[in-house]
Amino acid sequence: MRLLRSLLFAPANRLDLLRKFPRLDADAYVIDLEDGTPAAERERARGSLSEIVAELRAARLAAALFVRVNAARSADAARDFAAALDLPIDGIVVPKLAERADVRAAEAAIARAEDRTGRRLGAIALIETAIGVTNVDRLAAYWRARLVALAFGAEDFVTDIGGRRRADSREVLYARSRVVLSARANGIAALDQVFPWIQDSDGFATDAQFARDLGYAGKMCITPKQVELANDAFSPSVDEIERSRRLIRAYDDAKHAGRGTIELEGALVDEPMLRRAHAIVAWAGEAKPSSGAASS
Amino acid sequence: MRLLRSLLFAPANRLDLLRKFPRLDADAYVIDLEDGTPAAERERARGSLSEIVAELRAARLAAALFVRVNAARSADAARDFAAALDLPIDGIVVPKLAERADVRAAEAAIARAEDRTGRRLGAIALIETAIGVTNVDRLAAYWRARLVALAFGAEDFVTDIGGRRRADSREVLYARSRVVLSARANGIAALDQVFPWIQDSDGFATDAQFARDLGYAGKMCITPKQVELANDAFSPSVDEIERSRRLIRAYDDAKHAGRGTIELEGALVDEPMLRRAHAIVAWAGEAKPSSGAASS
């Protein structure tokens, strides 16, 4: 699976922002036809979509490129599918996924486009309503062959449930934990909530580090600065890599001596910790280690 | 849906407490035939139920009036149904709802009473056992046509699971989050746990503010002081209303300029936040804004 540490959104009607994509470091990008684009601007944005996608491809945008369509069974969605699915994109982001009927609507449109173009499209599903979280296990299982990732949308979820967002995100700990669990149980990556306080880099880093603790692979981002912070938080730090290498060496020595557990730096180490250490070291080969500066 | 910020319980055998209801500000009241009334007192309390309900109605109790019966399939419950369901009350509170058979027992009794009296009765279901929390999705979906609210009972839940209550309620964060999710996914209001430390107003306010963050509409209360605190916590504060109005104005300006996102007071605002702001402002028209004095 490709790295998905950072998924940067920009509104489909903001060509100025979209044109910056090729100069940024996100692992994937989203042209947003949904909430980021006012309803009155959407038709025009759909009209310019083909051109901006061509322009980004010509500029050799290396990362994956997605289009966020409107909720699967809305009138807007049909127009979004028509405008987006035949373009040279990597897939779509489907918001407010709640019922199997949403999956079927999106899947039918995607499959027809694949037949027409011969290209393969992925999907990222946003789980961000009370019904979506309730149904997340069956939605993930039902659509796992298509899904690149499940993403948890805290802002919409809290709006839907009638709550309020907290800086510490304790009000969404249950839903956020449940979404990553469903994703991982189905072998899919999980993408964490948007952090809306765009000036607060420390807050973003803390939120991202905890998301990584939970098992999230990356974060939805809304500014280029957040992309940097996310790439950093979702990469192993130099310190993590060194600790992992020490652990692997010590454990291998112990195994040769017939021991399956060792004490290392205060903790009793056995198989699961060894597997985590191997995963960190393997990953360090793919991702540039982070400076650790953004770590909490 | 009517406001349900505060649901005040008093034991059915405590006429002194029940007679205070018309002078208090709760959004709804409960005459409690279950845990608040000793088993030895219940028969007498049932005998006086008709009279006290008539007295409260004569005193022009404006708010909704409920009777808490005993657990749906108990011997006590049948006697409670017989004593309560033909009275001019708004509905019943059903404790320890755990299985569909509990719903069927209560529903059958309620439906027969409605046929007899021609009046409509609502139900509030208490989810407060390990089995109840396990089954909460199917219980809420099965009984949603009747339910006014789902309530989470932390004291009984922790007793049933064999744990201990903590002041920070972290031990029930999972169950409390799951109950509000089931309620909201089924379009039902959710009522939060009792706060038993009746002298601790700050503790109550903190607990209630977090419940509101989670999506709870109100709280079960056991003293008149808790009613005041709950009404305050579950109403938008003057400050919240003003921030919401600023957000709506700024977002409308942005939309006219073709923008679907704006930066406001440190956060990038888009559709879900706008919807929350509209909900606050609409709500401010119904509920008297709270002073915010009890806010954490």
Place this chain on the structure above:
Amino acid sequence: MRLLRSLLFAPANRLDLLRKFPRLDADAYVIDLEDGTPAAERERARGSLSEIVAELRAARLAAALFVRVNAARSADAARDFAAALDLPIDGIVVPKLAERADVRAAEAAIARAEDRTGRRLGAIALIETAIGVTNVDRLAAYWRARLVALAFGAEDFVTDIGGRRRADSREVLYARSRVVLSARANGIAALDQVFPWIQDSDGFATDAQFARDLGYAGKMCITPKQVELANDAFSPSVDEIERSRRLIRAYDDAKHAGRGTIELEGALVDEPMLRRAHAIVAWAGEAKPSSGAASS
């Protein structure tokens, strides 16, 4: 149900550690053929299993004795079953339980052994993968007749989901809460995660106290010191017992006066708190009260 405050693991190839069992105070012991024993050592460990079990029984090991086998449908598991199930043990610990097929494989082996030996075997299931947590309700319900306990394995779970362990365990609060809920809803005891930082007694005690708040009956232990700390944390303290006795006395007095609720030490007390107090006092008759020294 027997007390299960502490379940001490030692690797099957570490006869030096296993021979210490009869001098320790754990409520149950596990000879570990899985992660604690290197794969290369397992065949030899199986060969010595019969002898060490006989030795421990001869040394009058009073507590329950289990063998942890390898994951139910692995090649190792079949060899583990063959080596362990006919021995005079109390049961097996099954790691990484994830699907009903795992239950069927283990159950078939156990049932055949019971037929051969005429002895009854229990099982403790480890829930420690994303799929295991997803399926925990149905696994517990399906195997409840055999299960002595469900145990939550945080290290393996976090490895499987791709996260990182935190000292405060917030990253597993959801899964840890869900496992104890499934266990209790099925009338089974729950055993809490291993605490790997073996030098940190305060950290262990805090972790154990919170596990008890959640409803866990005990903890998996990896050192004799952890056994002492777990026995202490999962027993009522002298202070808890005294408070419970005061509560019961005060509540009985109130009941005789026709009251179903009382105010005691700042809290309004009703039935669920009374039941918790009775459970503490009954338990105090079985377990030696803890000093409370290890309490947070």
